[in-house]
Amino acid sequence: MMSTHPRSGLVPGSILPGYEDRGIAASLAERPLPPHDVFCYPLVETWRDRIWHMLGDFITEEVKAEFVRHPPEFVVSDDLSWLDNLIHDVTGEITDIKMLTADRLREEYRAFRAGHATRTNDLAQFYQNGLKVLNAAEVEDRARSVFLNGQFKHATEERLQNAIDQIKARDPAGGREGRLYFCAREEELFSRAGGAGHYLTYGSEYLYCLGIRVASSRETKKALTGIGSPTMFVCDIPMVMIRSHALEDFxxxxxxxxxxxxxxxxxxxxxxxxxxxxxxxxxxxPGECIVGHYHPATIYDPLRFA
Known part of the structure; x- marks a missing residue:
């Protein structure tokens, strides 16, 4: 666990000055509501009535009433055949309601709000250059500067190369190279339930995975937690950048x-x-899509015993 410094209000850790004015409240309840054209998944009250209205030509009041009278045995998000069948039975319309909803979300909203977690000592690189997809070679070079600087007895270039070969970050099946990850519900990135607090605690997951193979787990954690502060960037991702299957999942x-x-x-x-x-x-x-940042006061580290 990490807690706020009693005087600064920030998580301990050195961070270069600049962009303090872009700090925002960690609590959704303490922030202004997002713009009308930005979809914020956890703020149900901002989209409940709007989504019903947006789909009113297919999900009619009669469809909803029939659902209430006879709820399906399984109401699940991954397979909406229960809703497609209900719409057809009541209205006679044949539709793929998941795809239709995703398409209309793109029409209704300009952007999708989500959080990106990292650990940094320099906010400027993000606000000026934006958030970047993983470039494996850049992270591997950083691993050399962090772990092959003579401070770790057993760390060698050979061990690093073996780690690179083992992790296979460039393998498309690995889901690392060329990807940039977010969560629509920011608390998943620091809460016990979300189980993703390692991004804030240690920064790049690839860098951490290389580190524990080049040095020890204890040495890696000490080195990475000594760099900067856990930082959450709140972003408004343009809808045109979100892949269709991801928007259909939502x-x-x-x-x-x-x-x-x-x-x-x-x-x-x-x-x-x-x-x-x-x-x-x-x-x-792009950097202009970053709404602001904050430093979470408490982070659950799922790797604390690893």
Whole structure:
């Protein structure tokens, strides 16, 4: 666990001056609402009525009433056949409601708000150059500067090369090279339920994975936590940058949540503490898409005993 410094209010750690004016509240409740054309997944009250209205030509009041009378056995987000069938039975319309909802989200909203977690000592590189997809070679060079500087007895270039070969970050199946990750629900990046606090605690996951193979786990953690401060960047990702399948996943979760709200006995998995909200980009996010940043006061580190 990490806590705020009693005087500064920030997580301990050196960070270069600059961009202090871009700091924002960590709590959604303490921030201004996002602009009307920005979709914010955890703020249900900002989109509940709007989504119902947006889909009103297919999800009619009669469709909702029939759902309440006879809820399906399984109301899930990944397979919306239960809703496609319901719409057809009530209205006679044939549709792929997940795809339709995703398409209309693109029409209705300019951007999708999400958080990106990292650890840094320099905010300027992000605000000036944006958030960048993983470049394996750059991270490997950083690993050399952090771990092959003579401070770690057993760290060698040979061990680093073996680690690079073992992790295979450039393998498309590995999901690392050329990807930039976010969570629509920021708390997943620092809470126990989210289980992703290692990004804030240690920074680059690839750098951490290289480190524990080149040096020891203890040495790696000490080295990486000595660099900068855990930092969350809140971003408005242009809808045109989000891949179709990712937006369809969110469309399914939105519809699952809305329909479960209609029946007291139903409980949606979507937006529950253990439901994920990750998405990734395959291109860099420009700096002007960063809304602001904050330094989480408390972080659950899932690797603390690793």
């Amino acid at each position: 469309a399914g979760s939105i519809l699952e949540y809305l329909f479960c709200e209609l029946v007291d006995e139903l409980e949606a998995h979507a937006l529950s503490p253990d439901a994920g909200s990750a998405l990734s980009l395959t291109e860099n996010l």
